[in-house]
Amino acid sequence: MKLQLSPQLDGIDWHWLANVFERAPLGSRDPALLETSFRNSQVCCFARVDGVLIGAGRALTDRVLWTVIYDLALLPEHQGKGLGKAIMDSLAQQAGAANVMLYAAPGKQPFYAKLGFRPMKTAMAKFANAEGAQTRGMIE
Ligand SMILES: CC(C)(COP(=O)(O)OP(=O)(O)OC[C@H]1O[C@@H](n2cnc3c(N)ncnc32)[C@H](O)[C@@H]1OP(=O)(O)O)[C@@H](O)C(=O)NCCC(=O)NCCS
Structure with a gap:
């Protein structure tokens, strides 16, 4: 199993990601709205296993004081293996702000x-x- 974490928006299949969110489950998402919300977030993290998109997360940040994390989800078969923590670490590290906030499902x-x-x-x-x-x- 080869895990890759990437902030790159290019090449993301937003219908596929909406399906990941649905299966996680993190609710039903409109693919176009999902794309806009990720594109308008300063920090994104996409997780791929053997090249297949299996999870993601995003954050809004002022890069100094506050980061707010949203939309963290993984396919069920990839949960419980440390990938959620890896995405969280990547988002916080990319953002670089002192404080991090979120609301949990x-x-x-x-x-x-x-x-x-x-x-x-x-x-x-x-x-x-x-x-x-x-x-x-x-x-x-
Ligand atoms: C929530 C979610 C992102 C966590 O990611 P994950 O990859 O399953 O979690 P990890 O394997 O990185 O877990 C890190 C630690 O948290 C613990 N943990 C994970 N989920 C837990 C839960 N629901 N209850 C208690 N502990 C939990 C793990 O046991 C692990 O502990 P360890 O470091 O002592 O081994 C993932 O389960 C998911 O996508 N869930 C469905 C969508 C969702 O609810 N997203 C959150 C929106 S706020």
């Missing part, structure tokens, strides 16, 4: 806790689809 907090993240006491969010976010357990 419900149930994934233990993964982030292992990487040193701690629950925030005052985090708040205004979701476009607040009802959906509430149903998914993201907000009160």
Whole structure:
């Protein structure tokens, strides 16, 4: 198994990546919106195993104080092998900011806790689809 991590957007099949997110599972994504959100992120990481795209993550960053990580997902058959941690490390290292923030999908907090993240006491969010976010357990 040959793992490759790359920030390169060229050549990404966005329909394929949407399928990776769906299977992870991290929800259903419109491939065009997925492409725009990755292209507009300063930092991206795409994971390939033997040349096949199997996971990704992205981050917004000011490169000094704060990085916010989004959309980390791997195909189920590649989970639990250290690749999620490798993508997280790559995103934080590429961004270079002192502080890193994210919101975990419900149930994934233990993964982030292992990487040193701690629950925030005052985090708040205004979701476009607040009802959906509430149903998914993201907000009160
Ligand atoms: C969450 C996810 C990215 C983690 O990636 P991964 O490659 O499976 O995790 P890793 O193998 O790098 O795990 C790193 C450490 O966290 C632990 N860990 C991983 N997932 C865990 C979980 N759900 N609960 C508890 N510990 C977990 C691992 O055991 C490992 O511990 P170790 O260092 O002591 O061996 C991946 O499982 C995934 O894509 N899930 C579906 C999509 C999703 O929920 N994404 C997160 C959105 S916020």
